[in-house]
Amino acid sequence: MSLAAPPATNLSVDGARFWRTIEDSAAIGTGPEGGLRRLALGDDDAKMRRVFIGWCEAQGYAVTVDRMGNIFARREGSDPSLPPVTIGSHLDTQAAGGRFDGIVGVLGGLEVLRTLDDLGIETRRPIELIDWTNEEGARFTPPMLSSAAFAGVYPLDWALGRSDDAGHTVGAELERTGFAGEAPVGGRALDSYFELHIEQGPRLEAEGFQVGLVTGAYVARGMIVTIDGENAHSGPTAMHRRRNAIVGAAMVAVAANEVGWRYSWCDAKSTVARLEAWPNKPGILSDEAKVFLDFRSPDAETTARMEAEIRAALPDCARRSQCEIAVAEDWTFGDLKFDAGLLDLVRGTAARLQVPLLELPSQAGHDAYHMSKVCPTVLIFTPCKDGITHNEKEDTTLADQLPGLNVLLNAVVERAGR
Amino acid sequence: MSLAAPPATNLSVDGARFWRTIEDSAAIGTGPEGGLRRLALGDDDAKMRRVFIGWCEAQGYAVTVDRMGNIFARREGSDPSLPPVTIGSHLDTQAAGGRFDGIVGVLGGLEVLRTLDDLGIETRRPIELIDWTNEEGARFTPPMLSSAAFAGVYPLDWALGRSDDAGHTVGAELERTGFAGEAPVGGRALDSYFELHIEQGPRLEAEGFQVGLVTGAYVARGMIVTIDGENAHSGPTAMHRRRNAIVGAAMVAVAANEVGWRYSWCDAKSTVARLEAWPNKPGILSDEAKVFLDFRSPDAETTARMEAEIRAALPDCARRSQCEIAVAEDWTFGDLKFDAGLLDLVRGTAARLQVPLLELPSQAGHDAYHMSKVCPTVLIFTPCKDGITHNEKEDTTLADQLPGLNVLLNAVVERAGR
Structure with missing residues (x-):
């Protein structure tokens, strides 16, 4: 001592x-x-x-x-x-x-x-x-x-x-x-x-x-994804005429979740924290939805790759749901x-x-x-x-x-x- | 005359x-x-x-x-x-x-x-x-x-x-x-x-x-599908420990929408009319969700087949999301x-x-x-x-x-x- x-x-x-x-x-x-x-x-x-x-x-x-x-x-x-x-x-x-x-x-x-x-x-x-x-x-x-x-x-x-x-x-x-x-x-x-x-x-x-x-x-990144569709009756509207924002949002949610699994080997994860839609009522297709995503990994490069893969998935979700899909807000921390x-x-x-x-x-x-x-x-x-x-x-x-x-x-x- | x-x-x-x-x-x-x-x-x-x-x-x-x-x-x-x-x-x-x-x-x-x-x-x-x-x-x-x-x-x-x-x-x-x-x-x-x-x-x-x-x-049929997951922090919870009810609900929504497309040749359709989750907040995985589905076709047999295919998709959604998924209510008309x-x-x-x-x-x-x-x-x-x-x-x-x-x-x- x-x-x-x-x-x-x-x-x-x-x-x-x-x-x-x-x-x-x-x-x-x-x-x-x-x-x-x-x-x-x-x-x-x-x-x-x-x-x-x-x-x-x-x-x-x-x-x-x-x-x-x-x-x-x-x-x-x-x-x-x-x-x-x-x-x-x-x-x-x-x-x-x-x-x-x-x-x-x-x-x-x-x-x-x-x-x-x-x-x-x-x-x-x-x-x-x-x-x-x-x-x-x-x-x-x-x-x-x-x-x-x-x-x-x-x-x-x-x-x-x-x-x-x-x-x-x-x-x-x-x-x-x-x-x-x-x-x-x-x-x-x-x-x-x-x-x-x-x-x-x-x-x-x-x-x-x-x-x-x-x-x-x-290194965590969050984003709010907006989905613009069109109101229509849930009954007579043919599948090819539908632009249901809930379906677009669900596709975004599934895609973002998959990106989390793709990088889970290094303890990365992605989260669908919130999914909102309007009117979100029986009998009507929703014209608007929002998905709140966040994803994180131990390093900035992996998080950036996750973000790139989530963003790259959006046009496919948009085409399949016939909605317009965009990232409205994003933030980062960590x-x-x-x-x-x-x-x-x-x-x-x-x-x-x-x-x-x-x-x-x-x-x-x-x-x-x-x-x-x-x-x-x-x-x-x-x-x-x-x-x-x-x-x-x-x-x-x-x-x-x-x-x-x-x-x-x-x-x-x-x-x-x- | x-x-x-x-x-x-x-x-x-x-x-x-x-x-x-x-x-x-x-x-x-x-x-x-x-x-x-x-x-x-x-x-x-x-x-x-x-x-x-x-x-x-x-x-x-x-x-x-x-x-x-x-x-x-x-x-x-x-x-x-x-x-x-x-x-x-x-x-x-x-x-x-x-x-x-x-x-x-x-x-x-x-x-x-x-x-x-x-x-x-x-x-x-x-x-x-x-x-x-x-x-x-x-x-x-x-x-x-x-x-x-x-x-x-x-x-x-x-x-x-x-x-x-x-x-x-x-x-x-x-x-x-x-x-x-x-x-x-x-x-x-x-x-x-x-x-x-x-x-x-x-x-x-x-x-x-x-x-x-x-x-x-x-012939129309509707159902409310319930998804039971578990609250957890959106940050540290590893992918394999997640039971996010929103993800389970999104998988159900995507699967039900696909069944609609499968029968759209005969003007059948399926609708995800409503998706709710709790707490549905940033920062937390949701422990509960509900999806309101309806689907219809010109004849009872086709509608029954659509229902069977939607129900058959639920166990897969449950396994992939690690949630419990069940049909809580259903109804039919037409x-x-x-x-x-x-x-x-x-x-x-x-x-x-x-x-x-x-x-x-x-x-x-x-x-x-x-x-x-x-x-x-x-x-x-x-x-x-x-x-x-x-x-x-x-x-x-x-x-x-x-x-x-x-x-x-x-x-x-x-x-x-x-």
């Missing part, structure tokens, strides 16, 4: 207190099968946000809300002029989501700050805890909307104008729920961004690790590298705590992707039972979450300085 | 008056492109019904409404004890429907009765004019719901319990709109049923006829013959009026199908521009409707007796 080595602090969070916050959260917007249905800016999401703000204010943190409804709870540092270390994730869920996706990151971050309060530790840099609005994209597309707006990926007005199926916009729902804050979105210096998230995959559990260090991301310095910090912290670390890429999108454009960023994974997620059966144990929380705690303290 | 031939009456309707009622109707629930959006028991349908009842009562007809909301306007005969001749069709439309489908039958029937009033003609049998509730099936499945209930095809409670996408039942909407009448549904003697309807196909126009006599029906005596009456009437008549089968379903189980029934077609229907662009001219209306008028008078 070198005499110059820094003192090993090895702080620990209060697991029981953390778990109580998880259980309190799981009671707000509980789904029919015990998971969560807490869609962004719905009444339950608003209720959870108010509870979360209450917890932060009870600790004495200053809470600000920006124009996208992103919530920042600031634990002041001894040098308030320094850019803050930040910890963030999201409290919204899928329509049939679990209790942990996103939530362990926000409430784990809260537990990190409470532990510092318990221990009377003052950090040099302030630490800010963030809840991002509409990470899931289940209510308003695209996902990770508000961290993207924070990072300048989308213009603020565009993000506020996104609307749900009923035509309610993000902006109107922020007003309705009281979360249209006054703080500007982004545009300020942050020292670093830490995110802890369940893996949403099976590897940690299957390979016997409790903490994962995300070194990069699967072609990034996380910060080398923070990766080393987490590696060192885990080694010091004697927590074995699996280094792996992330397959799902996370707010950390956009934040990596703003400041040094790192993403830590914790286990997720059987890899099941975006499902009410999503599950984990406190024992499986604790090592990751302690790595987060100690790494954040070291980054924030004492 | 034989001296024993009955006097040729050759009565004529008032075309201008009939056309005004069509235009008045087209102003109630006008769609964005000038057609109609008058879904069964919605506010516009209720408004149209009240206008129609007003017109009937102004002529002095006794109006009754039954428990299914079917409206009966009775022009009394000189022998009220005789079962009535009836004329019926529907005033509801598709979500993006036209101004004529169903409507020419009801308002044409009204014009027939008004003409008899003008001419002071008293018939021996009473004549009743009928507006059937929810013929289209666009809001409540199945189509032709209330003529079916009248004919005893479905139990009344089952029919009243059918619900729309928002969960509103037929029974509740009848109460809300004030059309839950007191008359029993069916169970009384009718002399005969006449229905006049636009062809909803291109043959009359293409072959140069203005009136069609429907001798039989395409395996019928219209009344030989009424067919001869219409043939003779058309000959007397010197109107060339095309005899053809019906491809679409009509209330007349169910009424053929109750009493002697006949179905008369009038032209429909380019065969376009269930589309706001549905069109025709008064000149193309008049010959059919006059055939209806004269045939009804002859059947009702003087």
